[in-house]
Amino acid sequence: MLRRQIGRKFEALRKAAGITMEDAAERLDRARATLYRIENGAETVRFRQADVEQMLNLYGASAEEAELLLAMTAATRENKNWWHDYIGSGLPRWFNLYVGLEASAATIRRYQNELVPGLLQTRAYAEQVFSMPGGAVNIAEPNDVQRAIQLRMERQAILTRFSPLQLSVILNESVLRRQVGSPEIMSEQLNQIIKAAELPNVTVKILPFSAGLHAGAMTGAFSILEFPRGKDGEVVEPTVVYIETATGAIYLDKPHEAGTHSDIWKDMEGRTLNESKSRSMMQTIAEEYGNA
Known part of the structure; x- marks a missing residue:
C-alpha cells in the first residue's frame, strides 16, 4: 500500500506540473518503464534519496509534499514485510x-x-x-x-x-x-x-x-x-x-x-x-x- 500511495502522489505531482511521462523520463534521464513502475507502486523499485529529490524538483513539489514523499520513500528502504x-x-x-x-x-x-x-x-x-x-x-x-x-x-x-x-x-x-x-x-x-x-x-x-x-x-x-x-x-x-x-x-x-x-x-x-x-x-x- 505504501508504494501504491507513493506512486499516486508522484503521478499527481507530474500531471499538476503539466509534464508527460515521456518528458519526465527524458529530463530525469530515466527509462519510461521505470517511471511507470514507480507510479504503479511496483515492488521492484528502489528509491534512492537523490533520485527522489530530483523528481520532486522537476515536478515543483512544495516543501510539505517533498518532506512527506522523502519520508515515505525512506520507509520503503527500511521496512521488510514478513512475507518477503x-x-x-x-x-x-x-x-x-x-x-x-x-x-x-x-x-x-x-x-x-x-x-x-x-x-x-x-x-x-x-x-x-x-x-x-x-x-x-x-x-x-x-x-x-x-x-x-x-x-x-x-x-x-x-x-x-x-x-x-x-x-x-x-x-x-x-x-x-x-x-x-x-x-x-x-x-x-x-x-x-x-x-x-x-x-x-x-x-x-x-x-x-x-x-x-x-x-x-x-x-x-x-x-x-x-x-x-x-x-x-x-x-x-x-x-x-x-x-x-x-x-x-x-x-x-x-x-x-x-x-x-x-x-x-x-x-x-x-x-x-x-x-x-x-x-x-x-x-x-x-x-x-x-x-x-
Whole structure:
C-alpha cells in the first residue's frame, strides 16, 4: 500500500506540473518503464534519496509534499514485510502485491466457485491443491511447495490478529461437493470453515445449486478488497478487485470495475442461504464425508 500511495502522489505531482511521462523520463534521464513502475507502486523499485529529490524538483513539489514523499520513500528502504522471505520460492512475485494488499485491507469479500479460499484452507487441503498442475505454478522445487503452503497457513493469522479484517465469503455449493483428496480431508476442511465462521469478523454463506443462474456464473472467483479510510474519512487506497489466473493475476482498481463486481456480489448474496442454513448445509456434508 505504501508504494501504491507513493506512486499516486508522484503521478499527481507530474500531471499538476503539466509534464508527460515521456518528458519526465527524458529530463530525469530515466527509462519510461521505470517511471511507470514507480507510479504503479511496483515492488521492484528502489528509491534512492537523490533520485527522489530530483523528481520532486522537476515536478515543483512544495516543501510539505517533498518532506512527506522523502519520508515515505525512506520507509520503503527500511521496512521488510514478513512475507518477503518467501519471494522467489514459495511466493511468486506477481502474488507479492496481493499479500501486501490483503494484510492492509479492512474488508475482503471473496467469491469461490471451485475451491475453499486460501484464508480458510487446512494444511491437508492446501497440499492437495498444490499437488495439481497449476496449483504450484512458478514453483519448481518440492521444498518451495512446502514453503508456499506454510505461507498460506501464516496468512490466516490476519483473521485473528488485533483489529482483524472483516472477511465475507460466498462459496458455491460445488466447493463443498467437489472432493479434494480423501473424505477425511474434506470433513476436516468443512469443519474448519464452520469454526472460522464462528469468528465475529468472518461470514460464510453458501450459494446453493437451487439458486439457479447467478451473476457470478460469468465471472469465476474474485476478491473485492477495501481499505481503511483516513482520519477525515477520505479514501486513501481505492477498492481493488483481485482475479487470479493460471500464470498471474489481474488487479482492477477503477471505480466502474469495483462497482461492477460489487453489483455481481450483491446479486449472488441475495441468492445465498443465510448464515444458519449455510452452517447446517456444511455440517450435513461434513458428516457425509465423515461417514464415507
